[in-house]
Amino acid sequence: MTRIEVTVDGAKVSDDVEPRMLLVQYLREKLGKTGTVIGCDTSNCGACTVHLDGRSVKSCNVLAVQADGHEVTTIEGLATNGELHPMQAAFHECHALQCGFCTPGMIMQSIDLLNDNPKPDEKQIREGIEGNLCRCTGYHNIVRAVQTASGQEVGK
């Protein structure tokens, strides 16, 4: 067991974890942050995407011990004082989710994309979220949501 201290969604937490424990398991099992989900075991689907010191990571691809001393933001830490993050609001507005399982990861990745490139074109959006799989929406409305959140004109 290894002692780690992490700031998760603004709160400092400290736990003893097995060295092999993945960050996503730590978030779900130790902290009850079940908004972040596990969709695969090969780091392809991106459902577990969170921010580590402000950059998106697939939390199935980071060990909990690697997060020691760092700051993690999950889907549950995005809204402030009950106000949705603009990306969350855009996903709702554009009907960019159906079953919602990929949504937390998709939103976290989309925020990271706009942090890098505030006005991406459609191709850049599609390539920017390529590491996150969605089976319901066909991505059409997810692209619209990212366009909306970036303040750009939205196609039909």
Add this chain to the structure above:
Amino acid sequence: MTVTEEPQMEIGRDRRRKEDQRLITGRTRWTDNITLPGMLHLAMVRSPFAHAKIVNINVDEAKAAPNVVTVVTGKDLGEEQGSLPNAWPITPDQVTPPHPPVAIDRATFAGEIVAVVVARSAAEARDAAELVDVDYEELPAALDLKESAEDKVLAHPDLGTNKSALWVFDSADAGTGGNVEEAIAKAREDGIVLEREYRQQRLIPAFMEPRSTVVDPTGEQITMWSATQIPHILRFLLAAVLGVSEAKVRVIAPDVGGGFGGKLQTTPEEFITMVLARRLGKPVKYTETRSESMMAAHHGRDQWQKLTLAAEKDGTVTGFKVELLADLGSHVSLVGGGVPVLGAFMFNAIYKFPAYHFAVQTVLTNKAWTDAYRGAGRPEATFGIERMMTELAAELGVDPLEVREKNWIKHEEFPFTTVAGLEYDSGNYEAATALAKEHFGYDELRAEQKARRESKDPIQLGIGVSTFTEMCGLAPSRVLGSLDYGAGGWEHATVRMLATGKVEVVTGASAHGQGHETAFSQIVADRLGVAFEDVEVLHGDTMVAPKGLDTYGSRSLVVGGEALVRAADKVIEKAKPIAAHLLEASVDDIEFSAGRFGVRGTDQGLAMAEVALATFAAHNLPDGVEPSLDCDATYDPVNFNYPHGTHLCAMEVDTETGAVKMRKYTCVDDIGNVINPLIVAGQVHGGLVQGIAQALWEEAVYDDSGTLVSASFVDYLVPTAADTISFDVDHTTTPSLTNTLGTKGVGEAGTIASTPAVVNAVVDAIRQFGVNDVRMPCTPERVWKAINDGGGGDKTTEAAAPHFDDSGDTAIADGAPE
């Protein structure tokens, strides 16, 4: 003078979804999120062999591992585990092998469960599963569908055959049409006969949420949470198979992360979790890994289609003969052979075939079992007929839309009884096609195609057409009964009027992404004249919604929605005498409109909420009237409904590399009246991508020893955002005549229609090279081979997965960067 402003109707509004708030903030209840005190975890030991005798299982080391509670084998469970049910024996003499959740003496596909570890944590259970020592004696495996149909190697040697059932429909025998053999013979003399063989590859539903089950046996009711589409059917079958009183079983489908038919199953894992929780008296959880999901959750499609189309020289179709081989996999699962049978009524599609014959032979093999996947039988049928109509156009040298129009049911010919015996109530193929052509820029793209051909451009353009229809809203119970399906097709709804004026709606449909909470609220808000926000839709828990037949087959709106309408109408009728009493008027003078009970000819009236409160208080009700407005309704449809549409696809094919690229996709679907256009568009987009993925990317590939090599998202190509394009989606509206709301199903339409549109486009781009087919998925390799040697029909090689290479060191060295 007063101007009364019509209140805005909810139906037809693009309401944002009620269910989004919890999903976008992570306040979700996926089954795997559930943790109960003292909960134990399962890990499955799965057979690495497609077919093997289980000689011995040594569990000693696993049992001794830290925090392991027990390890059980199929032998240990014996009769207690029951046999997984097949709800649809398609013929009386169907050969159906027994299906124990944990294999007892023989593993019948790679991935089948042979032992189960129970431990205090999921990680410890998995660690211990590695320590279970199974001694297998490998047996020859039935893998290839065609060879298996010849009984060369038996999937279940005891049965003596792989052939499970032969199901036949013949229009001459049924009295719905002529004799297809005569039609074909005549066409051989003086018409056109087209004979083709198409492959429907094996697919994996690949819902994003892996399946998970939690069972809590403490308390009076045994509660199961499961990532399922069918909580009600699951409850019934758990009780029926395991001998537990149905009244003692509660099944909850909490938030469910997609299904697409893949969670229309009662699974070995659910039964095992139930049995072990009861045995141990403790809550038990099992959550599969993605690899397990790919290997052992059911697969879809997997058919060979032998098709013979007869036509006159002018292109008028005269007969269609369909002979299918369908791969069941190792067992006949819940719907099993019923999936291809659902296609039996759809191969004739929108066309006026005078003669039709359909036969499907279902075949057992040593692969994961197959069952429903989005569209279930209808995509296969639509692919077959839409490919053939395009081939007929090519044979005649005419535009593919022209030969379709020549043969389709004209708008003025509805209602129309088809050669398969179904009555299509309504449709307007002309209108949908005209609008689609306009949106697509059909004539301009044809002109560009011609120019590219003439200039021998290395990038050729192909245009694919699919004018599909489908039967949905499964299903009239009598029809299901006549097909020997084990249940009915009704749906149940309850409307409860709360004292505060809020409305609780309970539906037996079980949403897993469809947006029922929103769409059903819109329906009830209009019907009762209450605010959209005041309606709460409850579902997915057999204690909250005790009656229902769940969500699949594009049925929730057209069957479940109709049940809702009827329950709401009953509430209004029930409230009228109370309103009349309170208003001191005659019931005959009460009119209900926009949420208000008014007295005819006066300005007196009461709002629905006021009547609800008065009924709750029950201080002043008419004699003999019960103090409740709540009503329920169980609706059994009289007919299917028949969405249709015209899909047009433009594909660019690089003739030098075989690479294909989608240029444009337009679809105009006619799904009748639309409750929520936003939700409908979402259903179409997602459906399109799943159908396109079958055409271009996805295939479950087994190697020669029966190992699934596409058992992760590395090798099974679920498309990404970068693979897909934005779609051009529109609608025509021909209301269905078989339900009050005039709606038709939309959940499967995109998937059913799009696959042939894409393949027709790919073939159209390269037909000039003598190509008339490319096998799905249309990979660059296949397209290139088709162009260069007409060999576009190769089997997919399993070379896609070099990571199991024997020479591990070499593989790493080869793959490593400098």
